[in-house]
Amino acid sequence: MESKDHAALAEVFNKDEDRVSWHDETLWWIRQKRDKNVHQLPEWELLRETASQIKFNVLSNLSTYLEQFEKNATCNGIKIHWAADAKEHNDIVLGLLKEHQINRMVKSKSMLTEECGLNDYLASHGIDVIDSDLGERIVQLAGEHPSHIVLPCIHKKKGEIGDLFHKYLGTPSNVDDPQFLTETARQHLREIFLTRRAALTGVNFAIAETGEFVVCTNEGNADMGTNLAEVHIASMGIEKLIPKREHLGVFLRLLTRSATGQPITTYSSHYSKPRDGKQIHIVLVDNGRSVQLGREDFRNSLKCIRCGACMNTCPVYRRSGGHSYHTAVAGPIGSILAPNLDMRKYADLPFASTLCGSCSNVCPVKIDIHQQLYKWRQVLVKAGYAPTVKKIAMQLMAATLASPTLYHAAGKMGRATIKFAPFAVNNKLNPWYKQRDMPAPPKESFGEWYARNRAGSQEPGV
Amino acid sequence: MSSREKILAAVARNQPEAVALPDLNALKDAAQLAEPADLLEKYITVLTGIGGTAYQVGSYEDITGILNVQFPEGRIVNTVTELHPHHQSHVFEDDIHSLENVELAIIKAHFAVAENGAVWVTEELMGKRVLPFICQHLVVIVPANQVVATMHKAYEQISNRSYGYGAFIAGPSKTADIEQSLVLGAHGPRSMNVFLLG
Amino acid sequence: MRVGLFIPCYVDQFYPGAAIATLQLLEKLGVEAVYPKNQTCCGQPMANSGFEHLTGGCNRLFIDNFANFDYIVAPSGSCVLHIREHLHDDKQTQLANNISQKTYELTSFLTDVLKVEHLPSRFPYRVGMHQSCHGQRGLHLSSMTELVAPAFSKPGSLLKMVKDIDLIELDRKDECCGFGGTFCVTEEAVSAKMGKDRVADHLHHGAEYITGVDMSCLMHMEGILKRQGSKVKVLHIAEILNAE
Numbered sequence: 091m092e093s094k095d096h097a098a099l100a101e102v103f104n105k106d107e108d109r110v111s112w113h114d115e116t117l118w119w120i121r122q123k124r125d126k127n128v129h130q131l132p133e134w135e136l137l138r139e140t141a142s143q144i145k146f147n148v149l150s151n152l153s154t155y156l157e158q159f160e161k162n163a164t165c166n167g168i169k170i171h172w173a174a175d176a177k178e179h180n181d182i183v184l185g186l187l188k189e190h191q192i193n194r195m196v197k198s199k200s201m202l203t204e205e206c207g208l209n210d211y212l213a214s215h216g217i218d219v220i221d222s223d224l225g226e227r228i229v230q231l232a233g234e235h236p237s238h239i240v241l242p243c244i245h246k247k248k249g250e251i252g253d254l255f256h257k258y259l260g261t262p263s264n265v266d267d268p269q270f271l272t273e274t275a276r277q278h279l280r281e282i283f284l285t286r287r288a289a290l291t292g293v294n295f296a297i298a299e300t301g302e303f304v305v306c307t308n309e310g311n312a313d314m315g316t317n318l319a320e321v322h323i324a325s326m327g328i329e330k331l332i333p334k335r336e337h338l339g340v341f342l343r344l345l346t347r348s349a350t351g352q353p354i355t356t357y358s359s360h361y362s363k364p365r366d367g368k369q370i371h372i373v374l375v376d377n378g379r380s381v382q383l384g385r386e387d388f389r390n391s392l393k394c395i396r397c398g399a400c401m402n403t404c405p406v407y408r409r410s411g412g413h414s415y416h417t418a419v420a421g422p423i424g425s426i427l428a429p430n431l432d433m434r435k436y437a438d439l440p441f442a443s444t445l446c447g448s449c450s451n452v453c454p455v456k457i458d459i460h461q462q463l464y465k466w467r468q469v470l471v472k473a474g475y476a477p478t479v480k481k482i483a484m485q486l487m488a489a490t491l492a493s494p495t496l497y498h499a500a501g502k503m504g505r506a507t508i509k510f511a512p513f514a515v516n517n518k519l520n521p522w523y524k525q526r527d528m529p530a531p532p533k534e535s536f537g538e539w540y541a542r543n544r545a546g547s548q549e550p551g552v
Numbered sequence: 553m554s555s556r557e558k559i560l561a562a563v564a565r566n567q568p569e570a571v572a573l574p575d576l577n578a579l580k581d582a583a584q585l586a587e588p589a590d591l592l593e594k595y596i597t598v599l600t601g602i603g604g605t606a607y608q609v610g611s612y613e614d615i616t617g618i619l620n621v622q623f624p625e626g627r628i629v630n631t632v633t634e635l636h637p638h639h640q641s642h643v644f645e646d647d648i649h650s651l652e653n654v655e656l657a658i659i660k661a662h663f664a665v666a667e668n669g670a671v672w673v674t675e676e677l678m679g680k681r682v683l684p685f686i687c688q689h690l691v692v693i694v695p696a697n698q699v700v701a702t703m704h705k706a707y708e709q710i711s712n713r714s715y716g717y718g719a720f721i722a723g724p725s726k727t728a729d730i731e732q733s734l735v736l737g738a739h740g741p742r743s744m745n746v747f748l749l750g
Numbered sequence: 751m752r753v754g755l756f757i758p759c760y761v762d763q764f765y766p767g768a769a770i771a772t773l774q775l776l777e778k779l780g781v782e783a784v785y786p787k788n789q790t791c792c793g794q795p796m797a798n799s800g801f802e803h804l805t806g807g808c809n810r811l812f813i814d815n816f817a818n819f820d821y822i823v824a825p826s827g828s829c830v831l832h833i834r835e836h837l838h839d840d841k842q843t844q845l846a847n848n849i850s851q852k853t854y855e856l857t858s859f860l861t862d863v864l865k866v867e868h869l870p871s872r873f874p875y876r877v878g879m880h881q882s883c884h885g886q887r888g889l890h891l892s893s894m895t896e897l898v899a900p901a902f903s904k905p906g907s908l909l910k911m912v913k914d915i916d917l918i919e920l921d922r923k924d925e926c927c928g929f930g931g932t933f934c935v936t937e938e939a940v941s942a943k944m945g946k947d948r949v950a951d952h953l954h955h956g957a958e959y960i961t962g963v964d965m966s967c968l969m970h971m972e973g974i975l976k977r978q979g980s981k982v983k984v985l986h987i988a989e990i991l992n993a994e
Contacts, residue, residue, distance in 0.1 A: 104940065107943070110943055132898065441936060446887065471800030471801055488807060522973070526942060535763050
């Protein structure tokens with residue numbers, strides 16, 4: 091994993107400003123598609139509120155729903171497995187493949203398997219995994235990870251994809267036509283679908299009352315994989331449950347409108363029973379979720395349905411790229427999920443935000459993302475993960491601002507050099523000054539002006 | 553303690569006090585207020601917008617006529633008995649991989665959804681689960697009077713019916729993973745043709 | 751009505767003009783506004799950096815300075831939002847809560863409390879309005895493009911009362927400028943890029959002035975404009991509403 095923090099990685103990303111602008115515009119375009127689509131639904135805000143309430147109900151009854159789901163899915167002929175952490179999840183998947191003497195698997199999109207590092211784990215045990223979502227296949231060929239949970243290769247330009255396809259899939263050099271490249275991937279992956287005996291998918295929603303689960307794709311790659319394979323493994327975070335089938339009506343209306351501005355994904359497939367003689371296995375994964383459930387300030391991050399809207403709208407994400415978040419789930423939602431897994435490693439992420447609040451507004455399940463970013467900052471600082479320099483600066487600032495005497499004295503020392511303002515030191519070492527000029531220092535502060543101009547008032551400060 | 557017990561215990565310990573489920577009626581009422589007057593027209597507009605093609609037809613003969621023009625060549629797998637004798641209904645072999653060269657698959661759907669262009673299809677209408685995905689082109693026949701407004705209505709229609717596998721299918725398989733350029737025919741059908749019958 | 755004038759620290763030190771305009775505007779509208787001299791800062795710079803536990807001193811000062819007013823008004827959405835959401839004192843919970851709830855950002859005070867419908871101001875220039883996030887999304891000064899809700903804008907409605915002003919439409923009506931408090935230096939690369947993009951939107955639409963309810967955002971954009979050698983200026987909204 092990367093040792094650089096978000097700011098450092100974002101600085102690298104920003105070395106190519108045209109690329110940053112392109113990345114920003116591409117994602118902004120998706121945000122606009124989202125706006126256009128949701129504004130056609132006058133009941134949109136009620137839809138969000140309802141979804142949020144359903145998810146609160148789920149979180150507050152999760153243990154019951156999990157048992158109910160297990161019972162109903164088992165009745166339907168699905169085998170349920172429980173994984174406490176990433177390692178156990180990976181072991182279960184490997185065990186299932188070994189049991190069926192399978193050493194090649196096709197996989198559709200599952201951010202959970204990214205979170206668990208499944209591909210690398212299986213590769214180290216001699217299992218060949220091919221990602222079948224086009225974007226995921228592209229990043230897999232590039233030896234990278236998805237930079238966005240819905241749009242895995244949003245950071246890649248078509249020329250770079252053309253080069254990858256030339257190198258690995260035998261397309262002519264310098265061909266970057268999306269239609270042609272997609273057709274190439276179609277042919278390449280069709281052969282994979284037809285020859286793989288095991289298919290792994292993620293789970294978008296699982297229904298406690300029926301024991302079925304729903305997988306959403308636009309490409310149809312999940313269905314191609316599972317409906318041709320003997321063994322279907324579905325990896326699912328325990329928070330993906332919803333109580334009733336009718337609740338799908340709420341969530342399927344929200345998911346894709348929020349994600350890409352489509353009214354629904356091309357395929358919303360409901361898996362209830364395995365095909366005759368075939369198998370479906372569901373791996374229910376905790377991996378820190380039950381801990382997050384116990385954090386009062388952060389538990390509602392588990393309402394997330396992984397639409398990616400917060401990434402598309404985030405002005406910081408759009409200008410720093412998904413990889414700068416150095417975690418499986420990037421962007422605002424990733425920044426409130428990741429510290430739960432490892433505070434030290436992800437202490438930088440809650441600070442990679444201006445707290446503008448746009449993420450919370452687009453969130454289809456109304457997670458108060460920006461409020462949680464603020465709260466994580468407090469938790470991380472108290473837990474000792476703030477850099478020492480910052481800690482000293484903050485203590486100095488707090489002392490100065492807590493005392494009118496010190497404050498006015500500092501102000502008088504010269505407005506361009508007062509110590510409490512991060513932007514105030516006018517030299518090349520000051521990051522403010524790299525691309526921005528300083529405000530021109532006025533002759534007097536407002537306090538001084540007020541003392542001179544309004545009768546009856548006293549000289550401010552000492 | 554097994555992982556199952558461990559996880560369930562941790563969840564039970566950490567979950568907040570029970571919160572009731574919301575009443576969906578307020579939302580359903582609000583959605584109903586916003587329903588378009590002509591659901592069929594709305595469905596056709598939305599389906600066309602997501603890359604599908606809609607045909608309003610009066611009979612199965614009409615469908616046959618259009619199919620003969622649109623899909624004159626290639627292997628056709630038909631699951632709709634009413635299309636006899638022009639299109640023989642298919643007897644499936646055990647090896648579903650043999651469907652890989654299907655040019656056109658013809659299936660029925662239970663109903664269509666106006667707000668998103670989807671049709672609801674369950675396993676028994678597909679013949680084989682993979683059929684609507686593996687074909688190069690997909691034809692779906694749905695009664696014109698079976699268009700519901702929203703997904704709320706869709707799930708009211710589905711109710712508690714049992715199925716092994718079911719899917720909402722909305723348009724041709726598509727991707728925009730390469731620089732957000734929309735390409736139809738990612739892994740599944742390159743076209744989706746919905747015949748609204750009646 | 752007695753109003754306590756709360757002037758954010760950086761406005762006091764760097765942009766006294768915005769504070770003077772705020773005071774004069776309130777006086778013009780018949781409000782008795784007083785500036786308590788011992789105020790410093792709301793504490794937000796520490797809190798947003800994760801050091802809310804160091805803001806006790808700022809909280810006590812704020813309460814001491816502003817306990818005896820009918821309203822507290824500040825030319826800043828961001829600082830007011832911080833007071834609204836985070837002002838507290840374990841020893842006098844109710845007092846702190848009362849104070850925070852009667853603290854208003856200037857434009858919302860004008861529209862919601864004073865219910866201003868006319869202003870004697872004139873500003874014959876092309877002006878771009880920057881929606882500062884904390885005011886907009888935090889204090890709901892304006893409708894937000896993410897939400898499906900009726901459109902409104904408190905600062906916008908006030909600007910429309912200004913004679914001869916030419917308000918421009920932006921491509922991105924409410925995107926963050928990238929200031930973000932200490933974010934502006936800890937995430938310098940992204941912050942500066944966000945600022946440049948915001949400024950470019952205003953320039954593209956021919957703005958001569960960029961205005962807004964928060965001087966901090968404007969200071970950030972001013973820094974970029976100056977570095978680019980642009981003649982476009984930033985002005986706090988109070989300065990435009992007070993212009994004659």
